[in-house]
Amino acid sequence: MVTVIEMPSLSSTMKKGKVVKWHKKEGDFVNKGEILFEVQTDKVNVEVDSLVTGFLRRILLREGLEATVHTAIAVISESMDEDISQTAEARPSAGARPSAEAAAAAAGASRPERGGEGERIRISPLARKIAEENGIDIRAVTGTGPQGRITREDVEKAVGERSQKRPVSPGAEPQAAPKQVEQEYEDIELTPMRSIIASRLQQSKATAPHFYVDVSADCTALKQLRDELQKRLEKQSAKITLNDILIKIVSHALKEFTGVNASFLGDRIRQYKAVNIGLAVAVDEGLVVPVIRDTDTKSISQISREAADLAARARGKRLLPKDYEGGTFTITNMGMFGVEGFHAIINPPESGILAVGAMALRPAVVDGELTVRPMMKLCLSVDHRVVDGALAARFLARVKEIVESPLLMFA
Template sequence: MATTVRMPEVLANTTEAAIQSWSVAVGDEVAVGQPLAEIETDKAVVEYAAEVSGTVLELLVAEGDLVDVGAPIAVVGEPGEATTSTDAAPAPAATAGDAPADPESAAPVADAEPAFDESTASQEDVASPDGGGETGSAPDAGRRFMSPLVRRLVREHGIDLVGVTGSGPEGRIVRRDVEPLIAAKGAAPAEPAAPKAEATYAQQAAPAQEAAPAASAASTPPAPPAAATTPGADADLIPHTRMRRTIARRLVESKTQVPHFYLTAECRVDRLLELRRELNAAGTVKVSVNDLVVKAVAGALADVPEANRTWSDDGVLQHRAADIAIAVALDDGLVTPVVRGVEGLSVSELGRRIADLAERARSGGLRQHEIEGGSFSVSNLGMYGTREFTAIINPPHAGILAVGAARRAPVVVDGVLEVGTVMSVTLSADHRVLDGAVAARWLAAFQARIEHPLTILA
């Protein structure tokens, strides 16, 4: 019997997604675990593996099409097997015209990292310069490449793409290419007007008051003015991307629902820097300070296992491995891919994995499992010269270490003042899981490993 493959919820609480590219064609044989498609959400582009074996009988969704989670996207079965009529009717995702002003507000926040990189756009054939044509309806000479996000912006704002040169990979049109055109046309699409049923409370509760003299109406306090969103002579309006909205919502949720507290330490890193120089001189893989920091974080989690825990509604989860998320900056946000089992990796192998994840995060090539899970995060702004900062916890992680720049500073050693190299780090901890004493012991263990770096390699 043929099996209908439906759009998966590739990340928790995702409500819609697009097929960025198919990895199979009709007639191909697929096995469980074989890549089926690359799926693009507002947070990431992830590889979706087949969950059934058989022959691909139909592909119901074109590359670039946005559909609801749970909608049919393909049919797999035996060669020549008939498919049912319901297989050929995938439910499209809500369009911009009938969606609320913030289409993501209806869905709860996922506990995975936001990671939508529109520069990794899927290929789309556009029949006309305004982007309104159907996929595959244009000749090769008229092909324009863009992501579902760009296509939606083009349609929402009525943008003419004649003369637009894509700055993304292989000339793809990305968000930054259309933003100036959007700004030139004026404000973003207006918020939907409130229906009459949502009139003022006085109109709903007492319709007779509508006929009252204006003097009585004046006694009702006026509603506070809405924040200005129309660009003026001194400002340009840059429309929110889906990723920026997701980041904003998740960070607000973290700060309001997760009880943060902070601990700061200064680590002397002269020995650490010397170890790094020796490793890079002897090895073929260049090791960064951040690689050593992440390895020290894993070592401290092994020293204080009570810190390797996360909160859940059913109880506290005690993690056995050090799965650590690394903050990676994108053009318009950030993503935190997870390196798993850091405690068992050599520093050079850890460096390779971090570099690979960072590169694929920026190009949109992360897989689903690479942006989920973990118990701890590291955010390093030292390369920008930032002395110290505090970071917001990335749920469901119980902590995030903010790493500042290494700098020359006066230090006291055995009562004698001398010049050394120090690095400030700040731990943001979830007080639901980590008590102050546990967090302090973890930070002390981390500091000890940084200041005695040979313990990092053990």
């Protein structure tokens, strides 16, 4: 039995995926449930298990190549003797987008051409690409692959032989290479996660006109609430953070200002009924944003437990694709690094993100007198296509109001 392996659909928003790594090579035996390959989606890297047991006969989508979901990417058969000629000729088409030389290596199958006197020439896509780039006549290349197929190695050999035979012009003297100032450096290859981050943030800044609103909030009452909750929940081994309470406060404000809890869809604006808060978590490889769902209906202790669980699984690389889905607004906090304030980039397709700075004792005027209070800077970034300045200002003012008087959440 021959089975065609397809690019899996790992989330509701996934349109295409990139094979980051094949854990098996052609000819290897693979058991059902064994990790077959790793795929990079627009959100996360996921290891994909084999759904069948057999031999990996052909890899149709090489590492580094993208393809749309449900595109054929490999062929597995129960035995090495089974005919896979028809399935092996399939290769990713619609939506497949190559990166670098992997573009031409989408399939091990070859594309027949006509040579001189009607002779058929079989050549792999990658070999054809290299031949075209180097001006090699493929009719003069002897193929060493199956059925005389010309492989990449065959073309590279032809390129090398031509270079050795190329005559040197009489009288030509070798010229010294231009002297360059030597500088020490290190090129670091992008990890799949860093590549995703770069792509999504560039997309956000390029397409969404960012608009910023900043306020400073007195956190005296917020600290008191946190300390009181921590004391009452101590027996449950709960650890309530200021961020947990901020998530609840922002969720409350988003229910009042639904225009901020929205996305731009080209010809319309979609306002969400549910409030799902994305929680920015720093990991060694970069930044991930898992989502806590329905935060407007959950208690602070529930939010605290879910936030701690998501953060732990994020750092342990145990998040699932569903953990990233459905976010309507994001909160990012760099207060633990002593950052007073910063402007964050919106996480598309959301229209807003709140950047939280460090809480620190600063001068403040209370009842007409100068005093010192624990202050925190809140910086709101919004998509100006969706959120006007006045709406952003009213929303952030409401967040500040509740931060300074948390009991308003229960009024």
